[in-house]
Amino acid sequence: MAVTTANSEAQLQQTSTVADRWRAVRYLFLAFMALWLLFTLFPLYFMVITAFKSAAETNLTVPTFWPNEWFPQNFAGVFAEATNFNALVDSFIIATANTALALFLGSLAGYAFARFPKQAGGENLAFWILSNRMFPPVAILVPMFFLFDNTPWGTDSHLSLIILYLVFNLPLATWLMMVFFRDAPREIEEAAYLDGWTPMKAFVRVTLPLVLPGMISVAMLCWIFAWNEYLFANLFVGTDVRTYTIVIPTFTHGSQTLWNLQMAFSLIAMIPPVTMFILLRRYMVRGLSLGVVKG
Amino acid sequence: MARLEVEGICKGWDFPVIDDLSFSVEEGEFFVIVGPSGIGKTTLLRLISGLETPDQGVVRVGGRDMTALPPYRRRIAMTFESYALYPHMTVYENIASPLRARKAATSEIDERVRSVANLLRIEQLLQRKPGEVSGGQKQRTALGRTLVADPEVFLLDEPISHLDAKIRHELRTQFHALEDLRRVATVYVTHDYAEALSLGDRIGVMGAGGQLEQVGAPRDLFERPDNIAVARHMGQPTINVIAARLKRRDGGMRVDAAEGTLSFRIDDSHAPLFERYTKDDVTVGLRPQFLRPVKDGQTAADTIEAEVDIFEPLGASGIMLAKSGGVRLTALTDPEAHYDAGDRVTLAVSTDRFHFFDAVTGRNLAGSA
Numbered sequence: 001m002a003v004t005t006a007n008s009e010a011q012l013q014q015t016s017t018v019a020d021r022w023r024a025v026r027y028l029f030l031a032f033m034a035l036w037l038l039f040t041l042f043p044l045y046f047m048v049i050t051a052f053k054s055a056a057e058t059n060l061t062v063p064t065f066w067p068n069e070w071f072p073q074n075f076a077g078v079f080a081e082a083t084n085f086n087a088l089v090d091s092f093i094i095a096t097a098n099t100a101l102a103l104f105l106g107s108l109a110g111y112a113f114a115r116f117p118k119q120a121g122g123e124n125l126a127f128w129i130l131s132n133r134m135f136p137p138v139a140i141l142v143p144m145f146f147l148f149d150n151t152p153w154g155t156d157s158h159l160s161l162i163i164l165y166l167v168f169n170l171p172l173a174t175w176l177m178m179v180f181f182r183d184a185p186r187e188i189e190e191a192a193y194l195d196g197w198t199p200m201k202a203f204v205r206v207t208l209p210l211v212l213p214g215m216i217s218v219a220m221l222c223w224i225f226a227w228n229e230y231l232f233a234n235l236f237v238g239t240d241v242r243t244y245t246i247v248i249p250t251f252t253h254g255s256q257t258l259w260n261l262q263m264a265f266s267l268i269a270m271i272p273p274v275t276m277f278i279l280l281r282r283y284m285v286r287g288l289s290l291g292v293v294k295g
Numbered sequence: 296m297a298r299l300e301v302e303g304i305c306k307g308w309d310f311p312v313i314d315d316l317s318f319s320v321e322e323g324e325f326f327v328i329v330g331p332s333g334i335g336k337t338t339l340l341r342l343i344s345g346l347e348t349p350d351q352g353v354v355r356v357g358g359r360d361m362t363a364l365p366p367y368r369r370r371i372a373m374t375f376e377s378y379a380l381y382p383h384m385t386v387y388e389n390i391a392s393p394l395r396a397r398k399a400a401t402s403e404i405d406e407r408v409r410s411v412a413n414l415l416r417i418e419q420l421l422q423r424k425p426g427e428v429s430g431g432q433k434q435r436t437a438l439g440r441t442l443v444a445d446p447e448v449f450l451l452d453e454p455i456s457h458l459d460a461k462i463r464h465e466l467r468t469q470f471h472a473l474e475d476l477r478r479v480a481t482v483y484v485t486h487d488y489a490e491a492l493s494l495g496d497r498i499g500v501m502g503a504g505g506q507l508e509q510v511g512a513p514r515d516l517f518e519r520p521d522n523i524a525v526a527r528h529m530g531q532p533t534i535n536v537i538a539a540r541l542k543r544r545d546g547g548m549r550v551d552a553a554e555g556t557l558s559f560r561i562d563d564s565h566a567p568l569f570e571r572y573t574k575d576d577v578t579v580g581l582r583p584q585f586l587r588p589v590k591d592g593q594t595a596a597d598t599i600e601a602e603v604d605i606f607e608p609l610g611a612s613g614i615m616l617a618k619s620g621g622v623r624l625t626a627l628t629d630p631e632a633h634y635d636a637g638d639r640v641t642l643a644v645s646t647d648r649f650h651f652f653d654a655v656t657g658r659n660l661a662g663s664a
Contacts, residue, residue, distance in 0.1 A: 187379040190346050193366040194373050196396030209383040
């Protein structure tokens with residue numbers, strides 16, 4: 001009896017040290033998360049306050065972390081030139097059209113890879129498509145410029161960027177949609193065939209709704225990439241078409257960078273993606289956990 | 296007339312799963328295919344439904360060759376073991392799906408769905424999603440989806456295996472009552488022999504070779520199994536199988552277990568079996584219900600002494616695992632009986648109930664009935 005008590009006390013002590021250790025790990029984790037939050041949120045904070053500062057205040061040697069004077073007129077300032085608003089429209093057109101195209105083609109390709117891997121070219125082709133995302137974009141910057149320069153519509157057009165961004169978004173859409181389609185139970189589709197639906201109708205009626213949350217996540221990722229793209233836009237467009245990303249660096253006065261206007265415009269450019277994200281957040285979370293909640 | 300014929304069908308991937316399998320099901324017949332898990336029963340249904348293409352062989356419905364038709368052009372309905380309900384649609388829409396596929400009028404759809412739901416007693420669930428109903432209700436929904444289609448052939452893949460025992464029994468009795476199932480050719484796949492015996496007009500026992508080992512009426516399969524595999528599969532607890540040696544003597548025969556000292560007398564009624572069988576080695580089968588403990592004060596003509604290993608009281612009966620002469624045996628006991636491990640018992644043997652199988656091929660010496 002005495003032996004058992006001693007044993008269980010030792011055991012108890014052991015469990016408490018384990019618990020202590022876990023508590024320490026948890027505090028460390030929380031401290032790390034706090035640092036991480038600071039790291040990610042501070043630039044955002046600085047952007048927001050800079051957007052409300054005067055041009056003079058942005059150039060102080062010792063930066064202020066709260067505006068001495070509030071300058072909401074910065075927001076009117078960025079639209080002093082009417083074409084600046086058009087830049088947001090251009091970006092929107094390019095991002096949305098590109099996303100729609102990437103989703104349409106990516107879903108069909110992803111479905112083929114998921115359901116008919118042999119006929120669709122197998123793992124190798126699927127991986128090759130994904131590998132297109134792996135090279136540094138700069139490597140194809142100049143070749144792409146000459147390629148699109150020889151098209152009837154030229155480089156300085158919506159269509160060029162809409163097609164060009166497929167280079168990056170189509171592999172992403174194809175690969176992710178393939179994973180989502182693989183997770184969608186095949187038997188549900190087969191049940192639809194037996195109900196008398198043709199494969200195309202079964203795809204639209206049954207399979208697509210199953211992967212819809214995933215599809216929305218993919219759409220968000222594609223859209224944000226195209227919305228924020230700078231490198232290619234900077235080289236391709238500028239006269240007929242201007243995306244907002246290439247407009248931001250133009251807010252200068254002589255040799256002076258107008259940080260306040262740049263940040264104000266950036267803040268405005270953040271509104272569409274953030275709104276979308278908030279509206280679709282529910283689907284995104286479901287999309288990312290699609291495999292877990294099926295059935 | 297929609298008679299289902301499966302003729303010489305073969306299907307394999309890295310190894311043959313279905314090998315030259317043939318059978319036919321009459322209109323209105325309930326044909327049950329029973330066999331252990333992983334033997335190819337589901338593959339067989341997928342071949343009939345068109346979800347898989349056979350490597351060889353023909354599937355005919357009502358005399359028409361269906362082999363080359365895609366599943367959505369066949370009038371074959373099938374339930375899946377996983378139910379395969381559409382998770383984003385209500386129970387109502389799930390059931391209505393086959394009708395919508397053939398563009399039925401809205402009023403007709405409503406009428407059919409409600410009558411099927413009423414039949415399956417799920418009418419109060421019509422507006423729920425599959426995720427919000429129980430397993431048994433999911434199964435009924437899946438069944439409703441196949442019933443509503445008014446097909447020529449029904450394929451049911453383990454429709455009630457994953458439900459708990461009570462609902463299983465309830466649905467089993469419901470299958471008996473479903474008139475719709477009595478108008479078409481039905482193939483019902485299960486691993487549970489009791490389901491097969493309960494439901495089947497005829498039963499096919501599927502074996503490891505990808506063929507039907509035996510096809511027949513439920514009683515035939517149970518009482519006259521063609522071979523050991525069928526005898527083993529039909530019946531719970533499993534039949535006692537003993538490797539033994541025949542002792543032919545004047546005026547009677549005995550079998551001695553090949554290992555151990557167990558020995559039985561054989562009833563004279565079995566004697567004709569051995570007129571053509573010249574070998575001495577034989578495999579003996581005896582169902583547990585023909586091996587019963589003798590109660591105190593009772594006597595029996597043929598008995599053996601045994602020692603109880605394990606006793607399982609199951610309510611309606613008890614299962615006794617005992618050892619006699621070095622051979623493990625299963626016996627069935629009365630409901631009120633109780634035994635402990637180590638008890639010595641006397642077991643009465645119904646010597647006229649033996650099955651004899653060829654020691655090498657496993658074929659029943661009585662020949663196919």
